[in-house]
Amino acid sequence: MNQPVPLSSLEEGQEALVGTLCAAGSIRRRLRDLGLTDGARVVCLQKSPCGDPTAYLIRGAVIALRRQDASTILMKGVKAHGADDAIHRNSRA
Amino acid sequence: MGLTMQSTGTAALDAGLHIDRTDPAMRVIAVGGNPNVGKSTVVNALTGLRQHTGNWPGKTVSTAQGSCCFEGKPYTLVDIPGTYSLFANSAEEEAARDFLCFGGADAAIIVCDATCLERNLNLVLQAIEILPRTAVCVNLMDEAERKGIRVDLHRLQEALGVPVTAASARTRRGLKSLMRAVSRVSREEAPTPPTVTYSPSIERAASRLLPLLCDLPSPGPSARWLSLRLLEPEESWNTAFYNYCAALPQWETIRAVAAECRDQLTSEGVSPSLLQDLIASRLIARAEQIAQSAVTAPPGGGFARDRKLDRLFTSRWTGIPVMLLLLALIFWITITGANVPSELLSSLGTAAEDGLARLFETCGAPDWLTGAVVHGMFRVLCWVVSVMLPPMAIFFPLFTILEDFGYLPRVAFNLDHAFQKAHACGKQALTMCMGFGCNAAGVVGCRIIDSPRERLIATVTNSFVPCNGKFPTLITILTIFFAAGSAGGLVPALLLTGIILLGILMTFLVSRLLSATILRGVPSSFTLELPPYRRPQIGQILVRSVLDRTLFVLARAAAVAAPAGLLLWILANVDAGGMSLLAHCAQALDPIGRVLGLDGAILLAFLLGIPANEIVVPILIMTYMAGGSLTELSLPQLQTLLLANGWTWRTAVCMVVFSLLHWPCATTLATIYRETKSLKWTAASFLVPTLCGAALCALIALIPV
Numbered sequence A: 001m002n003q004p005v006p007l008s009s010l011e012e013g014q015e016a017l018v019g020t021l022c023a024a025g026s027i028r029r030r031l032r033d034l035g036l037t038d039g040a041r042v043v044c045l046q047k048s049p050c051g052d053p054t055a056y057l058i059r060g061a062v063i064a065l066r067r068q069d070a071s072t073i074l075m076k077g078v079k080a081h082g083a084d085d086a087i088h089r090n091s092r093a
Numbered sequence B: 001m002g003l004t005m006q007s008t009g010t011a012a013l014d015a016g017l018h019i020d021r022t023d024p025a026m027r028v029i030a031v032g033g034n035p036n037v038g039k040s041t042v043v044n045a046l047t048g049l050r051q052h053t054g055n056w057p058g059k060t061v062s063t064a065q066g067s068c069c070f071e072g073k074p075y076t077l078v079d080i081p082g083t084y085s086l087f088a089n090s091a092e093e094e095a096a097r098d099f100l101c102f103g104g105a106d107a108a109i110i111v112c113d114a115t116c117l118e119r120n121l122n123l124v125l126q127a128i129e130i131l132p133r134t135a136v137c138v139n140l141m142d143e144a145e146r147k148g149i150r151v152d153l154h155r156l157q158e159a160l161g162v163p164v165t166a167a168s169a170r171t172r173r174g175l176k177s178l179m180r181a182v183s184r185v186s187r188e189e190a191p192t193p194p195t196v197t198y199s200p201s202i203e204r205a206a207s208r209l210l211p212l213l214c215d216l217p218s219p220g221p222s223a224r225w226l227s228l229r230l231l232e233p234e235e236s237w238n239t240a241f242y243n244y245c246a247a248l249p250q251w252e253t254i255r256a257v258a259a260e261c262r263d264q265l266t267s268e269g270v271s272p273s274l275l276q277d278l279i280a281s282r283l284i285a286r287a288e289q290i291a292q293s294a295v296t297a298p299p300g301g302g303f304a305r306d307r308k309l310d311r312l313f314t315s316r317w318t319g320i321p322v323m324l325l326l327l328a329l330i331f332w333i334t335i336t337g338a339n340v341p342s343e344l345l346s347s348l349g350t351a352a353e354d355g356l357a358r359l360f361e362t363c364g365a366p367d368w369l370t371g372a373v374v375h376g377m378f379r380v381l382c383w384v385v386s387v388m389l390p391p392m393a394i395f396f397p398l399f400t401i402l403e404d405f406g407y408l409p410r411v412a413f414n415l416d417h418a419f420q421k422a423h424a425c426g427k428q429a430l431t432m433c434m435g436f437g438c439n440a441a442g443v444v445g446c447r448i449i450d451s452p453r454e455r456l457i458a459t460v461t462n463s464f465v466p467c468n469g470k471f472p473t474l475i476t477i478l479t480i481f482f483a484a485g486s487a488g489g490l491v492p493a494l495l496l497t498g499i500i501l502l503g504i505l506m507t508f509l510v511s512r513l514l515s516a517t518i519l520r521g522v523p524s525s526f527t528l529e530l531p532p533y534r535r536p537q538i539g540q541i542l543v544r545s546v547l548d549r550t551l552f553v554l555a556r557a558a559a560v561a562a563p564a565g566l567l568l569w570i571l572a573n574v575d576a577g578g579m580s581l582l583a584h585c586a587q588a589l590d591p592i593g594r595v596l597g598l599d600g601a602i603l604l605a606f607l608l609g610i611p612a613n614e615i616v617v618p619i620l621i622m623t624y625m626a627g628g629s630l631t632e633l634s635l636p637q638l639q640t641l642l643l644a645n646g647w648t649w650r651t652a653v654c655m656v657v658f659s660l661l662h663w664p665c666a667t668t669l670a671t672i673y674r675e676t677k678s679l680k681w682t683a684a685s686f687l688v689p690t691l692c693g694a695a696l697c698a699l700i701a702l703i704p705v
Helices: A025-033 A083-092 B003-014 B039-047 B091-102 B114-130 B141-146 B153-160 B175-187 B200-212 B223-229 B239-246 B251-267 B272-294 B304-314 B319-362 B367-405 B408-421 B428-437 B439-448 B452-464 B471-482 B490-516 B538-573 B581-595 B600-608 B613-625 B635-644 B649-660 B666-676 B679-702
Strands: A014-021 A041-047 A054-058 A061-065 A073-080 B027-033 B064-070 B073-079 B107-113 B134-139 B164-166 B527-529
Touching (some): A014 A025, A025 B272, B039 B073, B039 B134, B073 B175, B091 B114, B091 B239, B114 B134, B114 B153, B114 B272, B134 B153, B134 B175, B153 B272, B200 B223, B251 B272, B304 B408, B319 B490, B367 B471, B367 B613, B408 B490, B408 B527, B428 B452, B428 B490, B452 B490, B452 B679, B490 B679, B538 B581, B666 B679
Antiparallel strands (some): A014 A041, A014 A073, A054 A061, A061 B527
């Protein structure tokens, strides 16, 4: 499908699935323990006032990551967040 | 590798942990969970402990324990640090894991957040793998209900294979059923939960080791868990793990087989780092699976309100202004609210002092005794109570409300960029927030920062935020000199906000400076959880913090202010060469004080105030009043007194700056030494703020009028 992009490039309101975790060592383990494993859905919620760090929704928790760390996570299937929900609601209505 | 981490971890764990095992009926229960799921609240509710709780991850940085009795049987509950996993990758994780495995825990309670169950289940699965005698407490059920999240406890219990109970620990709901579950898992036959199955090669290796691990000591980790950990390279084992293994029967055989298994795994393409990845992602996948079957949430996860609040508190345009407004609002409430009780307490104190003096007189006490006890000890005590106590008693609960609400991590989120620029950690903002309450607490809080370098930066700069004990000094001076005639306390509140901003600015500057000099380095990685907003328990906070805080301040006042009052009275009344000792001291310090735009008496007050910042102003007044006697203390009279002693606006500015930037109090210094175990860093923490304050004051003193 589309090219993998770093998590740091997601805009507010976009979501994507985790493809590859490029970080190594302790930060890799930390990110993994937060639930950033293959296929996990991540929503970019909100950038901080200076644009870095950014808050992401990861497995039901809101986690702030710095650009430097988020850029080590490659994402696939980027789309606007809530697109599915909207379709869902429309079809139900 | 891991040795230094381990020593810090165990040291943190060992602090004050003592478990009495003489009673055979006693069961030791480790209470674990993700950060910020209310572990401390559960432990407090069960044991009646009074640990400070707050809505931010990492609140419990050291291990606390308490005991309770259920159905006539004794339990010791140990609150272990909150972690996301038990792979021992950081100091807290290692401490938590080592306690679960080797700390003598008979059973565990894993507290979960019902609003974020999936992530929590990862830790639950890991804990169950280590210790099948685990009870799961799904906490914050009330929050989940409010958000429309439903948790099917039966399914959860079935999937996990251990008792699962629901609780709302803040309102003490569900605690009995939790204790019933704890009693079951710790006293009856151990549950046999289904194991999480890993890839075939890992399972093959583990099953080769398993038969060798049949007679493991109890309490201790399960054979299944041990067999998996033995597959990790020996270099990654910490001392606790190694010592445990070395004491096993047939250890040499086990060790040899484990080495073979590792070689086999490597030949099958499973490297050590891949091994951990495979195990971790399998656990996470299983957690996801369980959560999907047991949790139903509305679209958006029920967090629509949280996202709206986040947009207000952390967005580009409103984040910083709202933060400043909140700060100013808190100060305004503090200043305005403190006026009335301050005056009341002051007049009460004066009346009591008169009464006491008369009583001494009727009893025929000599003048020096009346002077020392009544006009020395008692008077300073009264001043501390009347001038210092009200603002502290108001500020503290207000700040606790913000903390309980979940606002503080948002501050860290907003400010992280600046900390990154200063090559420090955004979590330093949290330690600074704690510093507003008490710098010693802030220094202990620095443990939440993983990188030792960044932790030291946060420690050394913590006293740049004025603690609760400095606020009254700042407020008093600001009100007297810069807000004359203005009603409502708005001007001093704004000025105070400005002073705090100066402190924060200094924190950034000095942090950057330290990163470029004695603590050289680049910022490390940073992950910060922004927890769900929670409704603050206002009633409880008010009662608790006013009472606790008041008692604490009173106790400290009695311990510090009273002796200081006595010492001061003696210094002020013992003549040496026609001048009191106090005057001699003040005179000796005067040249230095003048350079800093202050005077000798002010410097003396700061020096004598080392035991506690609350007593600086009372000491100053005492010194100025050594000659005459003033019966009642009000702001206008204080102003007259200060002006009579040669104060100008410049003195006031320097006083404010120096009280913001000078050495930390004795308690904080002792805490810094305990945390860093280094005289060098304790000295640095003394010198850095002092030099900053002195330099700034000296500059202000040079400004021509």
